[in-house]
Amino acid sequence: MAQQSSKQLATSNLNREDHQVLWVNSPIPQAVYQLDGIIIDANPAFANLIGCKLIETVGRNIWSIIPLDDIQTQIQRFGSQEDNKLTIERVYIKLNNQLLLVKLSTVKIKLEDNNLFLLTIEIVNSLPTLCFHPDALQLILNDLPLGISWKDSNSVYLGCNQVFADILGLTNPQEIVGKTDHDLAWQKKANWLQECDRTILESEIAQQNIIKAQPQSDTTPKWLKLNSMLLRDASNDILGILVTLEDITARVDLEKQLKQQTQELENLVTQRTQELISSKAEFEKLVLNVPGAIYKFKIATDGTYSFPYISSDCEEICEYTSDQVMKNPELVMSQIHPGDISNFEKVVQRSAQTLNPKHWEGRIINPSGKTKWIQTASKPERQPDGSIIWDGLMSDISDRKRAEQALRESQQLLHLVFDTLPQRVFWKDCNSKYLGCNQLFAQDAGLKSPAEIVGKTDFDLTWRQSAHLYRADDRVILAGGRPKINYEESQIRENRARITLRTSKLPLKDKNGNIIGVFGCYEDISDISRQKQQVENTRFFLEQAIDSIKQPIFIKNTQHQWVLLNNAYCEFLGYPKAEMIGKSERDFFSPQDADIYWAKDELVMLSGNSETDEEPYTNPEGYEQIIVTQKSCFQDLNGDTFLLGMIIDIRPA
The missing domain is CATH 3.30.450.20 (PAS domain)
Structure with a gap:
């Protein structure tokens, strides 16, 4: 049947040779299929698009190649109607593990008693991508008490946090990448959501405090508050759309851990250096266990320098053996980065003058061309001949420096996300002193920037009349360790205006689970409260009216x-x-x-x-x-x- 229909199509209006030339050389992917979806002919461009040989396309079902249930329904309904052409301007399809934005056109061809269909696929664009720091961003967003997602300018999801994924019934945030609202649990509202995205992109005005009901399997709707706004980078360029749905949790204090680890390392250096002086046996054991190269660095009275001793670990750091370095100290000194030489000389000179411990961090360039960050910690001692010897430890801290850079980038991204959110976000220590906040919170507090809030309490801010209530809330959170989510409270501002807030507070914990403060966010719902009361009044009026x-x-x-x-x-x-x-x-x-x-x-x-x-x-x-x-x-x-x-x-x- 497929071969017979193909021959009829080929000889219907053009002669067979003309048809074959046009068909084979067309750069546009096209295929002819029957009402049941069976392909009876296709051109090479179509075969290349779906990633198979031309002969393998004949006899296959078009919907097994392009599995789009909603589009399939439209085209099948079109097959039973009188219209001769159906065009779908923009739709995403996944072919060969690639998401493509295409235009689909189907033309009905009547041959004798049979209806055939010519499908044309025009590629509009491939799915654009938006680059974030994936590990840092995902770790941060998964801890937030709000559901957060971000889309590109075509309303295609590029990522979300776990709370957002849970709301939509997804197992993990990765499942949302490449999807649109038509593919998610709220597909009935997909057109409205995408229209909101277009409005925001065109007007550059956020849409906030939109209350929507999400139907559930038990028929009881879940009410979600939707906020959509532009997502911008540090240069204020538009990256896409940021969407929030609720929830924020504590973030891990990486900077504090890093400082603690640095202090532990410095303490270890001091301890091991003392053990090195007191016992040769302990010294040898120390050399084997210390993560780095132990050394003695000497400056003679004439200014010449040498390494009387350096452990074998120096080869891993400097790419020279300990024997080579002790014979020719210039092999190490010449590796110091040109931009760090001046600082190194100043640190050594100051330590020699004061006989205080020397701490230096800087870059070296190995003979292989590899740049490393090293840290030296040493203690000087003046010798009877007037020379000075530093006993110390040289460590490769390249990984730590990369972690610090990643931390700085993460903090910048975190501040960008916090400052983009419409909620006011803050965190305090166990004494209810502020440790930080986002820009909107700082504005409410009457401050110019979030940096000004550090060390202040609620009694120092514009809502000082309500400060005792907030301190009481903090004590409850700190004592019980349980969060308070989405509770309403009043706030009296300096101008004596009373507003209604929806607040969430939860304990801020360190990596060991110890409570170290309070994390919270709030939003002004004064208008929403008034609207809810108006709705209740209207419903009461309606019930009274129909009862009459x-x-x-x-x-x-x-x-x-x-x-x-x-x-x-x-x-x-x-x-x-x-x-x-x-x-x-x-x-x-x-x-x-x-x-x-x-x-x-x-x-x-x-x-x-x-x-x-x-x-x-x-x-x-x-x-x-x-x-x-x-x-x-x-x-x-x-x-x-x-x-x-x-x-x-x-x-x-």
């Missing part, structure tokens, strides 16, 4: 559950309102009657039309009646569909 109507009235959601009833409807069915809300006819009527009501309601919700219909009804006394109902559909501001019904007549069956 004598005709039985009800409203259902798409799960056929009653969400709003008036008193007349409850009296008609004979059940209290509290018992009926959230339930459906299946909880109160016979299966036969419930199925009839369910089917008729479903028809109205699917068609969207208003309907007047007769339905059977058996009242609580057992009498069969006919009720006449009017039903119609409407949507709320979130786009959710509801069914409005009214009983307008009741008569005997």
Whole structure:
């Protein structure tokens, strides 16, 4: 069948030779397939795109090659319609482990009694990438109490933290890379979300405090607060979109660990040096165990220098053996980086004058051309002949320097993320003294920059009238070690304005699990609180209004559950309102009657039309009646569909 259809296509309008020339030489990937998806012909460009030989494409199913369920549904529906052409302007497809942005076009070709389809794939662009420091960024973001993700300018996700992945039901953040909102759990809102992204990119204005409901399997929605804003680099260039959904935790104090390790190393050097002087046996053991090269560095009274001793580990650092260095000290001294020689000479001169310990860090360039960072720690001693000998340790600290650089970059990225967030973020020590904050928090506190807050307390800031309440909260967190998440509190500012905050606080812990302070964030929800009260007032007014109507009235959601009833409807069915809300006819009527009501309601919700219909009804006394109902559909501001019904007549069956 495939070969016969292919021959008919080849000879339909052009002669076979002309068709073959155009088909083979076209640079645009094209394939001809039947209604069931079986490919009957393809050009070389199509075969190259999907990564197989041309002969292997014939007989394969087009949807096994391009597995896009939503696009497949559109094209299959197009096959049964009268239209002759379908175009999908922008869609991502994954071919050969590469994500491509393409334009799909399908043309219907009628040959005798058969319908064939010509699929054309035009590559619009490959998926752009956005470069972050992946390890540092992911470690930081996974500890935040907010769900955070970032997209490129085409609304394609480039990454997220674990909280964001958990909200969407993903196992780990890596699963989101390359996806769009159409691929995630909130695909029904994908068009709206992508329209928000376009608006932000065009206007450069963030969209904040957007409250949305995320449906759950148990029908109880999870309410999420969405904040979308531009993500910029240090040069203020737009990188894409940053999205937050909630939650921040403590970050690991790498800088403190690094300082502690440095101090431990210096203490170890002092201890091992003393052991070296006191005992040759201990000295030999020390040489074997110390991570670095132990040395004696001597400057004679005439200014010449030498290494009376240096351990064998110097070869790993300097690429020369200890014997070579002791014979020719210039082999080591000549390796000092030109930019660090002046500092080295000043440190040595100052130590020689004061006989204080010498500590120096600098770069050396090995004979192989490799640049290393080394650290020397030594103690001088003046000899009877007037010369000075330093007993010390030389260590390769290149890895530590790289870690310090990575830490600085991580801190810069962390500050960028914190300053991009719309929430106010802060952290304190165990005495409720501030250790840091982001830019928005500093502005609320009346400061010019986050650096000014270090060492201050709440009594020093614009909300000093509420400071005693915040200190009490801090003590609870520090004593119990349990976080307080999303609780509301009031704050009185210097201008005596009272605002409502939604605050989260949690204990800040070190790597050993010890509480070292408090980490928190808050946002001003004064407007949201007022809006919630307005919504409650409006709902109360609505309930009072429909209760005053004598005709039985009800409203259902798409799960056929009653969400709003008036008193007349409850009296008609004979059940209290509290018992009926959230339930459906299946909880109160016979299966036969419930199925009839369910089917008729479903028809109205699917068609969207208003309907007047007769339905059977058996009242609580057992009498069969006919009720006449009017039903119609409407949507709320979130786009959710509801069914409005009214009983307008009741008569005997």
